[in-house]
Amino acid sequence: MDNIDSNEKLLAMPPLTVDAEAGLARFAATVERTGARPATRSIPPFVFARPAKWLAAAAAVVVVATTLTLTGVADSIFQIFETKQFAAVTVTPTDIKTLSELSQFGKLTWSSQAEPHQVATLAAAMSETGLPGISVRVPASVTAAPKYGAMAKTSATFVFDAATAQRSAAAIGRTAPPMPAKLDGSTLIFSGGPAIVITYGDEAASGALFVGVAKAPTVSSDGATVAELQAYLLSQPSVSPALAAQIRAIGDPASTLPVPIPAGQVQAKNVSVHGTTGLFVGDSTGLGSGVIWQQNGLVYAVGGSLTEAEVLAVANSLK
Amino acid sequence: MDLDAVALIERPQVSRAGATAVPAGFERLFRAEYARVVRVAYRVVGDEAEAEDVAQDVFVSFYRAHPADAAYAAAWLHRAAAHTALNAVRSRSRRTAREERDAAGRDAAGDPEGAALERERAREVRATLARMPRGAAELLALRYSGLSYAEVAAATGTKIDQVGTRLRRAHDAFRKEASRGQHR
Numbered sequence: 052m053d054n055i056d057s058n059e060k061l062l063a064m065p066p067l068t069v070d071a072e073a074g075l076a077r078f079a080a081t082v083e084r085t086g087a088r089p090a091t092r093s094i095p096p097f098v099f100a101r102p103a104k105w106l107a108a109a110a111a112v113v114v115v116a117t118t119l120t121l122t123g124v125a126d127s128i129f130q131i132f133e134t135k136q137f138a139a140v141t142v143t144p145t146d147i148k149t150l151s152e153l154s155q156f157g158k159l160t161w162s163s164q165a166e167p168h169q170v171a172t173l174a175a176a177m178s179e180t181g182l183p184g185i186s187v188r189v190p191a192s193v194t195a196a197p198k199y200g201a202m203a204k205t206s207a208t209f210v211f212d213a214a215t216a217q218r219s220a221a222a223i224g225r226t227a228p229p230m231p232a233k234l235d236g237s238t239l240i241f242s243g244g245p246a247i248v249i250t251y252g253d254e255a256a257s258g259a260l261f262v263g264v265a266k267a268p269t270v271s272s273d274g275a276t277v278a279e280l281q282a283y284l285l286s287q288p289s290v291s292p293a294l295a296a297q298i299r300a301i302g303d304p305a306s307t308l309p310v311p312i313p314a315g316q317v318q319a320k321n322v323s324v325h326g327t328t329g330l331f332v333g334d335s336t337g338l339g340s341g342v343i344w345q346q347n348g349l350v351y352a353v354g355g356s357l358t359e360a361e362v363l364a365v366a367n368s369l370k
Numbered sequence: 371m372d373l374d375a376v377a378l379i380e381r382p383q384v385s386r387a388g389a390t391a392v393p394a395g396f397e398r399l400f401r402a403e404y405a406r407v408v409r410v411a412y413r414v415v416g417d418e419a420e421a422e423d424v425a426q427d428v429f430v431s432f433y434r435a436h437p438a439d440a441a442y443a444a445a446w447l448h449r450a451a452a453h454t455a456l457n458a459v460r461s462r463s464r465r466t467a468r469e470e471r472d473a474a475g476r477d478a479a480g481d482p483e484g485a486a487l488e489r490e491r492a493r494e495v496r497a498t499l500a501r502m503p504r505g506a507a508e509l510l511a512l513r514y515s516g517l518s519y520a521e522v523a524a525a526t527g528t529k530i531d532q533v534g535t536r537l538r539r540a541h542d543a544f545r546k547e548a549s550r551g552q553h554r
Contacts, residue, residue, distance in 0.1 A: 062514040069405035
């Protein structure tokens with residue numbers, strides 16, 4: 052408490068009168084002088100969100116969304132999902148809010164929750180993660196020096212719990228469909244990383260670029276079957292019928308990671324990267340875009356305030 | 371910044387030169403958020419003119435990349451103000467000379483003792499924020515610029531009920547760095 056009191060004195064804001072009209076006049080002059088054009092559409096939020104947060108959100112969608120293949124014998128842990136390709140799944144803000152709350156279906160326990168942190172060099176990131184080094188040809192519009200980030204392997208265990216699901220539904224005034232007895236208490240194990248991320252510039256500046264590589268995320272199960280998971284999760288009141296239909300339409304559910312795409316803001320399409328199929332997300336105006344692909348058990352991502360052509364050139368230059 | 375520039379900023383009625391190319395929606399956003407963006411930056415850099423420079427950069431970045439009616443506009447601007455201001459204090463070496471010139475101008479205008487104390491306090495806060503972990507420094511800058519818990523939560527992407535805990539940790543980090551600075 053003493054800390055806070057003495058800090059309060061130091062940090063207390065001195066009086067400051069701000070003239071917004073003068074600021075606006077200066078801003079207008081800058082816009083006219085530089086010819087800056089106003090954006091009409093958003094940069095894909097994932098490009099400037101912290102990559103780790105985005106990956107966490109994607110993982111959350113996998114939990115609820117993945118239509119899993121039949122698994123083997125109960126009481127043994129089988130890998131039932133490995134990211135090999137990606138499919139865009141359009142989500143509304145409501146979907147994002149509800150899907151990110153795994154706790155509504157049971158208990159999520161991080162067995163190792165790694166935080167991404169900055170390291171001095173690419174060599175340090177490689178040594179820490181055991182991943183191969185990556186380098187790209189950086190476009191001229193990106194002038195910032197690279198920063199290197201490393202993240203250790205992250206894993207989490209999710210245990211379905213019927214009572215929790217009922218309470219969560221009741222809290223929003225809905226009745227949850229009954230959780231099948233076999234699902235109640237069953238376990239999913241999520242694994243992601245390690246990962247290396249190289250960033251140039253930051254979210255407050257144009258000319259930002261990030262390049263990442265990670266071990267492909269996987270999901271294992273102790274016995275829940277695809278039929279049970281799909282029937283149960285997609286019938287939840289918090290999963291919109293439109294989202295459920297998109298997920299059911301994914302052709303290869305054991306290896307396709309659904310990538311949440313905010314509705315109406317960005318476009319997604321398949322593109323060719325390094326001779327394989329990647330998922331491109333963004334627009335062609337140069338406001339922001341990204342591409343993600345999988346090769347030899349590793350997931351690669353390139354994104355930034357770049358045009359589609361630029362981001363694909365960077366992706367294809369990756370070594 | 372020279373004395374003429376100070377006088378220009380302090381003059382209350384600087385009118386806009388006719389119609390601008392800035393869309394009306396963006397003008398509304400600017401008027402609604404500019405003062406708060408300047409205050410967030412000022413809490414970090416401790417200098418009015420530099421805080422306004424930061425705010426201008428932040429608005430230009432937003433203008434180029436985001437629509438004015440984006441739901442996240444205010445949260446983005448607040449966070450970007452803290453982030454950009456911290457970048458400025460961490461990287462700028464010409465600050466000392468400029469600060470001394472600014473300070474001399476203000477001291478000459480009256481209350482030199484008060485101004486000197488304020489300057490020393492601003493220097494200590496700035497140096498401490500620059501050394502401590504970025505996330506904690508951003509949190510303090512946002513909160514102590516006058517933003518509510520809800521606004522801090524929106525800007526940092528955290529739940530509102532976690533803001534208090536994170537602020538307490540940030541205070542601990544601030545205190546630790548501040549005392550470390552005094553012993554240098």
